[in-house]
Each structure stands twice: as structure tokens, then as C-alpha cells.
Amino acid sequence: MGRVYNFSAGPAVLPEEVLREAADEMLDYRGAGMSVMEMSHRSKTYTGIIEAAEADLRELMGIPDNYQVLFLQGGASQQFAAVPMNLMKNCVADYIITGAWAKKAWQEGQIFGDARAIASSADETFSYIPDCSDLDVSPDADYVHICENNTIYGTKFHTLPNTLGKDLVADVSSCILSEPVDITRYGVMYGGAQKNIGPAGVVISIIREDLIREDVLEGTPTMLKWKTQADAGSMYNTPPAYGIYICGKVFKWVKAQGGLEAMQARNQEKAALLYDYLDQSSMFSGTVRKEDRSLMNVPFVTGDADLDAAFVAEAKAAGLENLKGHRSVGGMRASIYNAMPRAGVEALVEFMDGFERARK
Ligand SMILES: *Cc1c(COP(=O)(O)O)cnc(C)c1O
Secondary structure: OOOOOEEOOOOOOOHHHHHHHHHOOOOOOOOOOOHHHHOOOOOOHHHHHHHHHHHHHHHHHOOOOOOOEEEEEEEHHHHHHHHHHHHOOOOOEEEEEEEHHHHHHHHHHHHHHHHEEEEEEEEHHOOOOOOOOOOOOOOOOOOOOEEEEEEEOEOOOOOOOOOOOOOOEEEEOOOOOOOOOOOOOEEEEEEEEOOOHHHOOOOOEEHHHHOOOOOOOOOHHHHOHHHHHHHOOOOOOOHHHHHHHHHHHHHHHHHHHHHEEEHHHHHHHHHHHHHHHHHHHHOEEOOOOHHHHHHHHHEEEEOOOOHHHHHHHHHHOOOEEOOOOOOOOEEEEEEEEOOOOOOHHHHHHHHHHHHHHHHH
């Protein structure tokens, strides 16, 4: 069987060109006589790989010199702890609760200090982004945390919150590289690679330099101090070397597609195909308030659990995989990250239309 259209929320689809290139280089990386998986992370060859990856990411995202880029392990979930450990001075932080990941970050923050929920969309199953123009930001907050794209619920902050000058910390796991960003609006952004970049095992943290400090919370493990990895160029210990190599290939792929403006245009087109279909369908409907819709994760339902299950099963048989929604929302979810080709979304819409017509 050939490759399917994989709508998984993560780990997720990667560009086919990247996988082919990695396959070609598997046994002998460009004359090194070994795989990247097998080489010392201190070797000249590997140093070249990680340095190129960082340089390409900096160029793609327009990351200014006063921000550090760290390639870390432990996933976004470990950054939920690293954020308070590295940033809490007053031991007060404000969190905006827009879904399961935002809530997990908030709960982790509570271990270390007074983590306050200053806005939430829990009242309507996280189907919208709360108004964050006039928040009750704590005067002594060390930072304000958001989850910018809510992978499970399919919402996205299209306007960043007004933090009244407090540093914004954002979990960008499922939207990084999907559109251009102004890094200077953030103190810290972090994201696991396995949604929109590369294989699981790499988390990227982009941190304004003044927030990388020696005087972190007492008891912070060496490995969780951003300063440890910043001083060592992400190589205090063995980094997720092979994963970073694949991330580097994806950065080059995104550059070859035309960079983040081009990705955004493609992503908007792909998402519009699906949302436009959902908006006219009499069987399927989107679950998210229109103005807060994500370009990356599109949840939808029929309103009938048996019909949802039949849809997921028939779609799978037609080569459209991983469309089952998260258990907390039910129904379906199509994750249409950068690497999902437009043809995949077209195939999905065509399949949905046929499924709907057959049951009229
Ligand atoms: C997947 C995801 C996480 C968890 O990432 P791990 O790398 O598994 O820790 C956190 N936040 C968001 C927004 C996610 O989509």
C-alpha cells in the first residue's frame, strides 16, 4: 500500500521530499560513511547540521539577534515546567485557559507559584478565544501564558492578548511556521516539533536573551535551566540529534516553498476549502466560532456518534487516515499542517461530499 493522506494531529505528516532525502542519506550521510543517527554530536559534520538548522529557522521566522533558539528535549510538556522555573521572580503568573494544553501548562505553573487563570473559554467547551483586549493582568505577574493554537479544539489567537506590558509566553506547538510572526511581541515561544516541523523528541524554545538567567527558582535542575543549554548551544548534553537533522530539512523545505508568507497563503487556501464546505453542508458542521478558527486543526461533527464513526471508518478505507476527533470533542478532526498537500484537503472534501450525498 502506498502513502495515505494522514490527518493526524501529531506526530503528523512530513513533506515527502524530506522523507525521501532522509532515506537517501540513511546509510551514508553525504560521504561520512555513516548515518546522522550514528555520528558524534560533537563532530564537524553534525555541528554543521545543527548550525544550519538554527540559521535557517532564524531566517524563516525573522528571529532577532537578542533571541536565543534552543533545541531541547522533553516536549512542550516539559516546557510547561521550565517556563515557571526560569521566569518566576514574584512567583505570580497569569494563564489564559483555551483548552487542554493551556490548562496543563496552568496546572504545572501552580506547582511553582501563584498561577492565575485570568480568562477562559471552558464555559463553551473551548470553542472560542476569549476577548483578551482588557484582561485583569496581575500587577506582579512574571508573565502571561497562552496556548496560541489549540490543537484539540481547533481555535487560534488571531490577535495576541493585551498583556499590559508583561512578557508573553506562548505554546506554539501546532502553529509554528504556519504563518509569519513578529517574534518581538513574545518573551518566549516554544513548541514541540511533531506537529508542524519534524519528528517527536525535539522541542524548540525561542527566548529573549534577558529572560535567560542564572537566578532561576531554587531547585531548578541543571537540564531545565535555559541558561545551561543557551551557554552550550543546545549541546550541554547529547541533543535529539537525528530529530534536529530532520527539522533542518523541513526548514529548508519551507524556505523552498517561499517561506512563511507562502506557507500562510497555502494554509489559508487549504483551510478555506474545508471550512467553506463545512459551512454549506447539511450533514457536517464545524465546532468553532468562525473568527477564532485555526488554519491547522479543523474539528467537525455530524451530531450523530454512529454516523461519525461510520465516516471515520469509510474515510480510512479510502486512504484518509486519522480523522477521529479528540475524545473530549468527539466527531472528527482534520489536522492540515504545512506538509498536508492541497490535494489531500481536496480529497477529503470530495469524500465528505460523496458521503453526504449517499445518505440524502
Ligand atoms: C501536542 C501539544 C503539546 C504536547 O506536546 P508534547 O511534545 O507531547 O509534550 C503541548 N501543547 C500543544 C499546543 C500541543 O499541540
